[in-house]
Amino acid sequence: xxxxxKIDAIIVGAGPSGxxxxxxxxxxxxxxxxxxxxxxxxxxxxxxxxxxxxxxxELFPDTYKNFPYERIIKKHNYVIFxxxxxxxxxxxKNDENTISIYRRNFDSRLADEAKKEGVCxxxxxxxxxxxxxxxxxxxVKTEYEEIYAPxxxxxxxxxxxxxNKAGLKEATEPKDAILGVREVIKLQSxxxxxxxxxxxxxxxxxxxxxxxxxxxxxxPLAMGFLYTFKNNVSIGVGVSMENLKNNKITPYEYLDRxxxxxxxxxxxxxxxxxxxxxxxxxxxxxxxxxxxxxNGCMLVGDCAxxxxxxxxxxxxxxxxxxxxxxxxxxxxxxxxxFSEKVLKNYKKELYKSFVIRDLKTYKSVIxxxxxxxxxxxxxxxxxxxxxxxxxTTPDNIPKKxxxxxxxxxxxxxxxxxxxxxxxxxxxxxILEAVI
Amino acid sequence: MYTGGCNxxxxxxxxxxxxxxxxxxATLRFICNNNRHLKLNVELCKKCENKNCLYFCPAxxxxxxxxxxxxxxxxxxxxxxxxxxxxxxxxxWEYPKDSSGVEYRFx
Numbered sequence: 001x002x003x004x005x006k007i008d009a010i011i012v013g014a015g016p017s018g019x020x021x022x023x024x025x026x027x028x029x030x031x032x033x034x035x036x037x038x039x040x041x042x043x044x045x046x047x048x049x050x051x052x053x054x055x056x057x058e059l060f061p062d063t064y065k066n067f068p069y070e071r072i073i074k075k076h077n078y079v080i081f082x083x084x085x086x087x088x089x090x091x092x093k094n095d096e097n098t099i100s101i102y103r104r105n106f107d108s109r110l111a112d113e114a115k116k117e118g119v120c121x122x123x124x125x126x127x128x129x130x131x132x133x134x135x136x137x138x139x140v141k142t143e144y145e146e147i148y149a150p151x152x153x154x155x156x157x158x159x160x161x162x163x164n165k166a167g168l169k170e171a172t173e174p175k176d177a178i179l180g181v182r183e184v185i186k187l188q189s190x191x192x193x194x195x196x197x198x199x200x201x202x203x204x205x206x207x208x209x210x211x212x213x214x215x216x217x218x219x220p221l222a223m224g225f226l227y228t229f230k231n232n233v234s235i236g237v238g239v240s241m242e243n244l245k246n247n248k249i250t251p252y253e254y255l256d257r258x259x260x261x262x263x264x265x266x267x268x269x270x271x272x273x274x275x276x277x278x279x280x281x282x283x284x285x286x287x288x289x290x291x292x293x294x295n296g297c298m299l300v301g302d303c304a305x306x307x308x309x310x311x312x313x314x315x316x317x318x319x320x321x322x323x324x325x326x327x328x329x330x331x332x333x334x335x336x337x338f339s340e341k342v343l344k345n346y347k348k349e350l351y352k353s354f355v356i357r358d359l360k361t362y363k364s365v366i367x368x369x370x371x372x373x374x375x376x377x378x379x380x381x382x383x384x385x386x387x388x389x390x391x392t393t394p395d396n397i398p399k400k401x402x403x404x405x406x407x408x409x410x411x412x413x414x415x416x417x418x419x420x421x422x423x424x425x426x427x428x429x430i431l432e433a434v435i
Numbered sequence: 436m437y438t439g440g441c442n443x444x445x446x447x448x449x450x451x452x453x454x455x456x457x458x459x460x461a462t463l464r465f466i467c468n469n470n471r472h473l474k475l476n477v478e479l480c481k482k483c484e485n486k487n488c489l490y491f492c493p494a495x496x497x498x499x500x501x502x503x504x505x506x507x508x509x510x511x512x513x514x515x516x517x518x519x520x521x522x523x524x525x526x527x528w529e530y531p532k533d534s535s536g537v538e539y540r541f542x
Contacts, residue, residue: 102542103541124534
């Protein structure tokens with residue numbers, strides 16, 4: 001390492017969770033080193049498009065407004081598709097909590113702020129193994145050398161080879177992972193404001209349901225998204241790997257279907273493709289959280305499966321987990337005790353925070369969505385749109401007859417078994433969320 | 436050391452909303468390294484009937500030509516989908532060394 005100061009903690013990975021953790025340890029009076037495999041911080045990081053200010057505020061209470069923000073997302077849109085019909089709900093809010101950012105700009109800025117406070121970064125360095133001795137993690141082996149420290153924090157991201165290799169996390173099953181593919185498309189700022197009905201630096205985000213499978217195809221557990229930036233939009237789709245594994249349909253085929261949808265096409269038409277990308281996202285939720293602490297080691301961010309895929313939240317959970325692991329690391333360094341006994345405080349704090357509590361709220365939702373995906377992403381969207389069709393079509397048939405037929409259609413079209421399963425799943429998820 | 440992936444001639448024209456995968460990949464920068472970070476266990480691949488890796492990879496890294504699977508590891512986006520989805524666990528997966536591999540301008 002470039003300086004001879006003793007290393008108190010090694011953080012593997014310079015994403016939001018790793019940087020938040022390192023900063024917290026530094027502020028606690030110790031010397032962390034963040035090891036990052038890429039040549040510049042942030043260049044291998046990718047996501048959909050928005051962060052939530054609250055988590056950045058916690059890290060930088062005075063300067064949180066100075067980050068490279070693109071647009072303040074004020075319009076949240078939810079759109080259901082059925083072939084060439086669509087139904088959208090648009091919620092306009094006035095707070096400034098959701099902001100679009102580019103991962104590369106944002107993460108490198110986070111790192112710059114951390115460097116100003118004295119956090120040391122070792123870039124261009126791939127960690128290939130954890131060093132384990134007497135059931136304690138005592139350091140890391142990089143592609144060049146071995147580095148030792150009393151605490152190692154793994155912030156490697158979802159595709160975590162280190163944890164799998166060391167047996168600290170089970171191999172991910174396809175049903176517990178989503179692949180996100182997304183494109184950045186250039187449109188001019190004025191054009192974005194016109195197309196999305198925005199003013200100045202206001203932004204919009206969309207979540208899209210349904211419309212991704214052709215007739216007779218398996219309905220994928222998949223959702224589309226779109227975020228606006230100053231001069232660009234990012235559009236993408238997240239597809240369950242279980243569907244990708246079996247369906248012989250490429251992820252970019254799903255993306256193309258989304259882009260060619262009658263509703264979306266006019267929003268992006270004529271734009272120039274600036275960047276394509278793909279990234280995997282944990283989808284296992286609460287039930288798939290690995291053990292978060294070991295002797296000399298803690299897991300933060302995506303590699304600990306801390307993603308709330310119902311609300312598209314990940315960065316804020318990553319930052320919070322980084323802060324809490326950092327605080328526990330400081331306690332351990334103060335006590336000079338790095339055993340599980342001390343580090344389990346991290347788990348305790350994380351379980352008290354919104355991070356685990358939110359994941360617990362939705363503990364069966366993803367599983368249920370996957371099982372009932374034909375209902376959720378195909379049948380009910382179709383029926384909701386059918387209702388609006390009835391509602392908006394004056395065709396000289398008495399409305400009462402049409403409403404009756406609509407209600408009876410559920411019984412005619414659906415097997416009782418499916419209807420019951422849908423109702424039970426729905427009630428189960430609601431009960432879990434509120435009790 | 437690297438060959439820039441940003442080939443202007445190949446930049447996608449969005450009048451066509453569905454660019455070919457090669458055009459999409461041409462928007463990215465890949466730092467090259469001759470070290471193959473993805474290796475196949477060919478014997479296991481022979482057993483695989485579906486070869487769905489030809490579909491699920493977002494960068495079309497896996498290609499089947501003349502009865503053999505070719506791995507264009509240079510185009511890998513390092514997402515790990517193949518690691519998770521290969522039914523035979525036939526892919527030996529490492530991150531690219533020497534800070535090589537994909538780089539995003541936006542991310």
